[in-house]
Amino acid sequence: ELKVEQNPLFLSMQEGKNYTIYCNYSTTSDRLYWYRQDPGKSLESLFVLLSNGAVKQEGRLMASLDTKARLSTLHITAAVHDLSATYFCAVDLPFTYGGATNKLIFGTGTLLAVQP
Amino acid sequence: DAGITQSPRHKVTETGTPVTLRCHQTENHRYMYWYRQDPGHGLRLIHYSYGVKDTDKGEVSDGYSVSRSKTEDFLLTLESATSSQTSVYFCAIRWGGGTEAFFGQGTRLTVV
Numbered sequence: 358e359l360k361v362e363q364n365p366l367f368l369s370m371q372e373g374k375n376y377t378i379y380c381n382y383s384t385t386s387d388r389l390y391w392y393r394q395d396p397g398k399s400l401e402s403l404f405v406l407l408s409n410g411a412v413k414q415e416g417r418l419m420a421s422l423d424t425k426a427r428l429s430t431l432h433i434t435a436a437v438h439d440l441s442a443t444y445f446c447a448v449d450l451p452f453t454y455g456g457a458t459n460k461l462i463f464g465t466g467t468l469l470a471v472q473p
Numbered sequence: 474d475a476g477i478t479q480s481p482r483h484k485v486t487e488t489g490t491p492v493t494l495r496c497h498q499t500e501n502h503r504y505m506y507w508y509r510q511d512p513g514h515g516l517r518l519i520h521y522s523y524g525v526k527d528t529d530k531g532e533v534s535d536g537y538s539v540s541r542s543k544t545e546d547f548l549l550t551l552e553s554a555t556s557s558q559t560s561v562y563f564c565a566i567r568w569g570g571g572t573e574a575f576f577g578q579g580t581r582l583t584v585v
Contacts, residue, residue: 358532363515388571399563400516402573445515449570458523459504459570460531465515 359384361448363464370436371472378467380429380446387424388449391431393442394466400445404431436471443468476500479564479577486584492551494580496564498544504567505547506574507531507539509560516563522547554584 360383370376380389391403404413406422406429413420417440419432429446443466450460476499486492496505506521508531518531520539528539536558538550551558561581567574 390573399578400565400576402575405571405573407571447516447574459567460518460521460529461506461565461567461574462518462532463508463516465513 359386359448359450359460359462361446361462361464363444363446363467365467366465367468367470369470369472370433372437373435375435376433378431378433378444378469380431380464382427382429382448382462384427384450385424386427386448386450387422389422389429390447390449390461391420391429392445392447392463394445395442403444433469436469438471438473441469441471477564477566477575477577479562479580481580482578483581484583486554486582488555488584489553492554492582492584494549494562494564494582496547496549496566496577498547498566500566500568500575501544502566502568502575503544504569504574505541506565506567507537507547507549508563508565509533509558510563510579511560519549519562551582554582556584558582559584 389406392400404420409424411422417434445466447463478497507519508516517533522528522541564577565574
């Protein structure tokens with residue numbers, strides 16, 4: 358059974374600081390996704406990572422994937438208040454023992470609060 | 474925005490009653506998913522569909538059933554609602570493996 362773990366679960370940081378959110382998963386996959394959720398809202402796609410060593414950047418956020426370590430990171434550079442949200446990683450199981458495909462499993466999320 | 478609509482958006486129901494939530498898409502995406510979101514648990518997969526009449530269980534499928542009789546609609550049924558099923562339910566769609574998923578606006582369900 359695929360497990361996806363994020364840490365930390367809660368992150369309070371000051372504006373201008375850097376930090377990293379970690380996403381570990383328990384089984385082989387080379388497909389990982391990052392999402393953002395604002396309070397009371399739906400989820401919005403941030404990054405799609407599809408191979409070992411993949412790196413994507415958008416503004417102050419950069420995501421990377423190490424499939425050998427089963428680890429993805431979301432790095433925040435010089436945080437601003439607008440980045441306050443919950444961030445989720447998700448892993449794609451390309452197939453299951455039952456033959457069904459593309460089961461998408463999410464982590465527990467990281468609540469990021471950026472303080473002025 | 475991806476053409477995905479959840480209905481109803483809010484519902485209060487009594488324990489023991491059946492409840493059906495609907496997810497409708499206009500994108501012709503093959504894959505559709507139902508998740509529940511609860512504090513401290515993130516999003517947990519209930520069921521998903523990989524084609525018409527093709528569905529599979531997720532992490533927390535007990536007490537839930539699904540049906541997909543046509544590409545655009547994916548129904549989630551709580552057979553006999555319990556208070557533990559009070560949650561926010563999200564539907565998601567995507568074209569295929571390796572592609573991003575698009576989410577509906579969510580349904581807030583309260584079982585009293």
